Amino acid sequence: MKPETLLYEGKAKQLFLTEDPAIVRVRYKDAATAFNGEKKATLAGKGVLNNRISAFFFQLLREQGIANHFIKEISPIEQWVKKVAIIPLEVVVRNVAAGSLSKRLGLTEGSPLRHPVIELYLKDDALGDPLINEDHISVLEIATVAQLTEMKGTALKVNEVLRNFLAQKNILLVDFKLEFGVDDSGDVMLADEISPDTCRFWDMATGNRMDKDRFRRDLGNVIEAYEEIWNRLGGREDV
Numbered sequence: 001m002k003p004e005t006l007l008y009e010g011k012a013k014q015l016f017l018t019e020d021p022a023i024v025r026v027r028y029k030d031a032a033t034a035f036n037g038e039k040k041a042t043l044a045g046k047g048v049l050n051n052r053i054s055a056f057f058f059q060l061l062r063e064q065g066i067a068n069h070f071i072k073e074i075s076p077i078e079q080w081v082k083k084v085a086i087i088p089l090e091v092v093v094r095n096v097a098a099g100s101l102s103k104r105l106g107l108t109e110g111s112p113l114r115h116p117v118i119e120l121y122l123k124d125d126a127l128g129d130p131l132i133n134e135d136h137i138s139v140l141e142i143a144t145v146a147q148l149t150e151m152k153g154t155a156l157k158v159n160e161v162l163r164n165f166l167a168q169k170n171i172l173l174v175d176f177k178l179e180f181g182v183d184d185s186g187d188v189m190l191a192d193e194i195s196p197d198t199c200r201f202w203d204m205a206t207g208n209r210m211d212k213d214r215f216r217r218d219l220g221n222v223i224e225a226y227e228e229i230w231n232r233l234g235g236r237e238d239v
């Protein structure tokens, strides 16, 4: 067997080359980090759950006409995705005030927002992923105006699909983060992951948090909450 070639290792995932140069294998790790890597832990079972949940959401989005990098799950902790060059932006969509928005604008956590709010953050650990605007993105030549328009439009569509789907499962989609990449044809495509690590999910009846805030804020029962999300989605374990 040929040795595995690690293409990239992030905080929660590893990316490996495959025999097909257009395909990358993503392995979801059990590692959990928060506050720009200052807080770290290993949460047994997180990799499996995030692989499954992310695959589920990408398939749901594809069925709803939103193209993305997902190809297929190949093991409980791994999936094949299309190789793209990640645009170094975090595109955050919010429906309800929480986290950094509550702090920045002085809004009580849980206050509904009159309409979805999109925020753009620069993916740069050394700078602490600062909030940036479209002029900053232009001078840094991170994305073109057309690419940004497309990313924001897709982010709002993702919000509509996920929010409506999750509401049927009694889950409030408070906010989430997306990343996009550019494929070999130069097209912008939704990429990365969509999981309880990258979204805020609250139980609609109780307000109970079922996401990474349980880890960030030491609320306990982190894996149990991720399992609850997976159970409510009612997804199949294909591999």
Ligand code: UDP
Pocket (backbone or CB within 6 Å): 090, 092, 098, 099, 100, 101, 129, 175, 176, 177, 197, 198, 199, 200, 212
């Ligand atoms: N988020 C993420 N990665 C980041 C920062 C934020 O996935 O590096 C997600 C986070 O889980 C939440 C949303 O983006 O669903 C908004 O996060 P926020 O800006 O409130 O930051 P936080 O309070 O989590 O630091």
